[in-house]
Amino acid sequence: MPESLPRVVGLLGCGVIGGGWAARFILNGVDVRLYNPSPRALERAQEMLANARRAYRRLTLAPLPTEGALTVVGSLADAVQGVDLVQESAPEQLELKQKLLATASREAGPATIICSSTSGFRPSLLQAKMDYPECLLVAHPFQPVYLLPLVELCAGHRTAPESMERAAATFRAVGMHPLVVRKEVDGFIANRLGDAVAREALWLVHDDVATLGEIDDAVRYSWALRRAAMGAYRLNGGADGMRAYLAQWAFKWPWSRLTDKPDFDRSFLHKIAEQAESLSLADPLDIPIEQKRDDLLVAVLRGLRSQDYGPGKTLARWERGLRARAFSAELTSGSGPLRMPTLTLPPDWIGGHGHITDLGQLELCRRACGNLLRQVGIDDDYLSNYGSYRDVEVRLSLLGTLTAGDRVQVLTHVLGVDKMRLRIFHVLAREDEKEPIATGEQVLIHVDAGTGRPSPVQADVRNRLQELARLHAELPCPARAGARTGMKWLDDT
Numbered sequence: 001m002p003e004s005l006p007r008v009v010g011l012l013g014c015g016v017i018g019g020g021w022a023a024r025f026i027l028n029g030v031d032v033r034l035y036n037p038s039p040r041a042l043e044r045a046q047e048m049l050a051n052a053r054r055a056y057r058r059l060t061l062a063p064l065p066t067e068g069a070l071t072v073v074g075s076l077a078d079a080v081q082g083v084d085l086v087q088e089s090a091p092e093q094l095e096l097k098q099k100l101l102a103t104a105s106r107e108a109g110p111a112t113i114i115c116s117s118t119s120g121f122r123p124s125l126l127q128a129k130m131d132y133p134e135c136l137l138v139a140h141p142f143q144p145v146y147l148l149p150l151v152e153l154c155a156g157h158r159t160a161p162e163s164m165e166r167a168a169a170t171f172r173a174v175g176m177h178p179l180v181v182r183k184e185v186d187g188f189i190a191n192r193l194g195d196a197v198a199r200e201a202l203w204l205v206h207d208d209v210a211t212l213g214e215i216d217d218a219v220r221y222s223w224a225l226r227r228a229a230m231g232a233y234r235l236n237g238g239a240d241g242m243r244a245y246l247a248q249w250a251f252k253w254p255w256s257r258l259t260d261k262p263d264f265d266r267s268f269l270h271k272i273a274e275q276a277e278s279l280s281l282a283d284p285l286d287i288p289i290e291q292k293r294d295d296l297l298v299a300v301l302r303g304l305r306s307q308d309y310g311p312g313k314t315l316a317r318w319e320r321g322l323r324a325r326a327f328s329a330e331l332t333s334g335s336g337p338l339r340m341p342t343l344t345l346p347p348d349w350i351g352g353h354g355h356i357t358d359l360g361q362l363e364l365c366r367r368a369c370g371n372l373l374r375q376v377g378i379d380d381d382y383l384s385n386y387g388s389y390r391d392v393e394v395r396l397s398l399l400g401t402l403t404a405g406d407r408v409q410v411l412t413h414v415l416g417v418d419k420m421r422l423r424i425f426h427v428l429a430r431e432d433e434k435e436p437i438a439t440g441e442q443v444l445i446h447v448d449a450g451t452g453r454p455s456p457v458q459a460d461v462r463n464r465l466q467e468l469a470r471l472h473a474e475l476p477c478p479a480r481a482g483a484r485t486g487m488k489w490l491d492d493t
Contacts, residue, residue: 003173003321004166006030006084008068010108012076012100014041017117018089019048020145022070027052027146028174029065029325034072035079042072052146055294059147059301061341061367062319063326063375076100080108085170087139089117094125101136102129113167115139120187123156134160137167140188141176144290147297149314152188154181175318177311199261205272206262212275213282228300229310308380316380323375337472338375340368340410342431347404356402356438362394365426365440368410372424376464386458389422389444397480400437407431413478414469419456420446422465425481439480 008031011018022032022045034045049070056064073079080086086104090096097116104114110132118126118138127133138154151171155164168178181188187195197219204210210218262268285292304312349360373389382388402408409431416423421443428438448455457465 004169005173005325006170008033008083010079010083010086010104011035011089012079012086012104013089013091013117014038014045015089015091016048016143017141017145018087019045020052020141020143021087021089021117023049023052023146024174024176026068026070027056027064029068030174031068032070033079033083034070035074035076036072042070045070045072048146051144051290051294054291055144055147055298057341057344058295058298060315060319060322061343061371062322063339063341063371064322065325065329076103077107080104080112080114083108083112085167086112086114087117088115092119092121094121097121097126098129101126102131105130105132105135108132108135110135113137113163113170115167117141119191122184122186123154123159124184125156127156127158133158135163137163138181138188139167139171139178140191142190144294144297147294147301149175149177149311150190151176151178152181152190153178154184154188156184172317173321175314175321177314202262202272203260205275206268211279212272213279216279229304231310320374320379323371326375336475337411337413337427338368338372338468340371340412342407342409343367345402345404345406345408350404354401354403356398358396361396361398361402361428361438361440364408364410364428364438365394365396365442368412368426369424369442369444372412372414372468376468377458377461382458382461383449385449387447387449387455389446389457391442392421392445393443395441397439398437399439400435402428402430402437408437413472413475413481414465415441415472415481417462417465417469419462420454422446422457425478427478436479439478441481 005028006025009021009025010033011021011025012035014022014034014036018034018036022034025032026049034041038044086108088097088100088104090100097118101114101116108114112135114130114136116123116126116136116138117140119140121138123136123138126138127136130136133156136156137159138152138156140152140154142148142150153164153167153171155161164180168180171178179189185192201212201215204215205212287295301311301315304310305315306312308316343364345356345360349356349363351357369389378388407430408428411427411429413425413427414422415425422445423441423443426440426442427436428440429436445454446457447453456462
């Protein structure tokens with residue numbers, strides 16, 4: 001089933017998981033109705049949303065849609081009636097979840113998908129009191145929900161296959177990687193693996209083999225990096241490699257104590273708490289820990305995206321969807337030039353005079369150009385199979401000063417398109433200011449992926465560019481645009 005972005009979702013609960021869901025949906029342009037009896041529900045959701053905005057600015061240059069609206073409602077019925085999907089994220093208490101889900105099912109009706117964020121309850125237990133159990137499935141995310149792409153989908157005995165398909169299509173549309181759990185099991189997949197590691201870690205601390213800090217270092221400096229890149233089993237090299245691995249190890253040495261856990265008496269709890277406090281004091285942060293976590297996750301995701309692998313591939317797919325929706329909205333509205341996501345100028349773009357360098361200004365224009373080209377369909381597949389645009393001429397004008405930390409927006413006008421050439425004009429301004437601070441004009445030529453020689457652009461890409469040029473021709477021509485280049489333009493026949 002293709003991706004399906006919902007219009008509005010209903011969220012039940014606003015802890016760290018519910019707030020993370022709210023942020024992911026809102027930043028993907030989806031309206032959210034939030035039901036949570038706590039008077040701090042809106043405040044918590046807004047705090048989570050602020051962290052998510054910060055993370056997304058670092059994660060992607062793809063154009064994010066207009067944010068969805070966040071509405072805190074006074075009743076469960078108001079949260080679930082007329083929505084495309086309901087996501088329950090209440091505390092892990094079976095009776096509470098059963099009661100909420102039964103009420104949600106009754107109020108939402110038979111056409112609404114209802115998902116639970118439960119960390120471990122089997123969906124068949126959650127379906128027990130529902131009027132429409134065929135609409136219920138587990139959709140178990142991971143914190144922070146707005147950044148980590150995995151969502152485990154698990155069906156109960158009475159879940160309809162169509163419900164699973166619809167839910168998966170929705171989660172793909174908001175940048176997630178739906179993983180279907182083949183059969184019901186307590187804790188699903190990732191939590192069972194994490195629980196095994198956590199139990200062994202507790203034994204290592206209990207037996208004075210290692211401290212919490214040493215365990216963290218053992219993980220993050222070794223297999224955490226490897227598994228973030230390729231998982232646990234791809235490196236074994238297929239069937240022969242796995243046979244050799246099992247023949248060598250076969251888990252024949254009793255190294256771990258995974259079927260047991262230490263007693264949490266007062267002494268052991270004090271030991272764990274003291275080590276956690278020492279770890280925090282030994283590694284002070286200059287920003288809140290949630291933001292540091294997000295920055296590190298963004299770095300990993302961007303690195304994997306550069307390889308188009310694993311979670312990075314999921315990120316790239318989401319960005320393609322964002323660009324496609326932005327382009328569709330641009331054609332529908334025809335209201336103005338293309339707007340690149342606002343960018344904060346980094347210090348290394350600033351020269352000794354304290355202002356942006358020519359290279360920094362050129363980089364802004366090239367990023368805006370890349371944003372345009374991706375929106376019209378020049379993605380990785382196109383670059384590999386057909387070709388790309390290359391600069392023939394670039395004209396830069398600096399009309400004021402830009403310094404490190406300035407937040408800059410770039411507006412791009414398409415001035416002309418023919419079989420091989422493209423002319424675009426960029427207006428650079430500080431965020432929330434109308435007066436341009438700099439401009440840039442580019443003339444580009446399309447070259448073949450194989451030969452590197454000039455070649456016609458593919459028809460569908462050219463058609464999109466021509467449609468943008470038509471729309472932008474109806475706008476006031478920006479000052480300084482359209483300087484002569486001495487090039488004769490090809491006709492469009």
